[in-house]
Amino acid sequence: MLAMRVLTLDVGNSSVDVCFFDGELRYVGKFAHRELPRLEASKVLVSSVKPSYEPYLKDLYPHAELLRPEDVPLETSGIDKGKVGIDRLLNLYGALRLYSKDIILVSFGTALVVDLAVDGVYMGGFITLGLLSSLKCLHERAELLPELSLEKVEALIGTDTRSAMLGGLFAQTSSYIAYCKERWERHFKKELQLLLTGGDGRLFENMGLYDPLLIHRSMLNLAGFL
Structure with missing residues (x-):
């Protein structure tokens, strides 16, 4: 008998991250919203923070289960x-179930989110600009600052525009956390x-x-699969 193939979709503000699970979790890729492929799956689970995208998603995956806050x-x-x-x-929820009841969770995406749980209870958190969002904002609001790709720069002090922007962003984020x-x-x-967690978190994985x-x-x- 073939194992159930479960598709998980993380719909963010900028893109959709896709995984499938058939006994082992596998990363499929990151897709622009309108380039999400139709993949065969027995079950489709969705986390979405982009309500305007959901009608399109339901056309693509009519039986998708869009998870809501009351489901958690x-x-x-x-x-x-x-x-x-x-x-x-x-x-x-996953951090508490899979890691620790006393935990700080930092999510790197369009926004940088820092959440806290103590004794298994969610206490709240902070939301600030994400790393790429910060770089984009600087570029768009300051005429002489270039558009930069995100990479880790650990500079004691910036000596040119690139090291000043990227080194400053890294120092700011790590100090904030x-x-x-x-x-x-x-x-x-x-x-x-x-x-x-989140793709940009790889730049700070030495912190936790x-x-x-x-x-x-x-x-x-x-959903009871892990």
């Missing part, structure tokens, strides 16, 4: 889950596991654990 069994400290992005909820961790550990008097496919594992775990 996550205890919060009084936070209304209906007002939190499904990607944040799923990532936190370290600040949140130190502040929350002091406040809650707990050692907190640091978990990174890195799971680029966390949201896909989360969807599969929620």
Whole structure:
């Protein structure tokens, strides 16, 4: 008997990340919204933060299951889950189920999201500009600053435009994450596991654990496949 083939789609603001699971999780690729292929699957699970894309997605995959906040069994400290992005909820659910009950989760995407759970309870978090979004903003708002590709530059001090922009961005992001961790550990008097996810998280994986496919594992775990 053939194993069930489950497709997981992470629909972000800029693109769609695709995985499939047939006993083993495999990364298919990243696609522009309108270039998502029709792939054969027994079941399709979707996390989407782009409501305007959902009618197109349902045409492509009529039986897709679009996960909603109420589908995620996550205890919060009084936070209304209906007002939190499904990607944040799923990532936190997976982090708690697969890693630790005391955890800081940093998600790298269009936005940079830092979320906290203590004793298995979601406490809240912060949302700031993502790395590529920050570079794009600088380029668009400052006429003399170039458009740069994202790469890791650990410069003690910038000596040209490239090292000043990329080195500054890396220093800013790593310092921000370290600040949140130190502040929350002091406040809650707990050692907190640091978990990174999202493609750009690879640049900071020396700071903690890195799971680029966390949201896909989360969807599969929620559906009972992992």
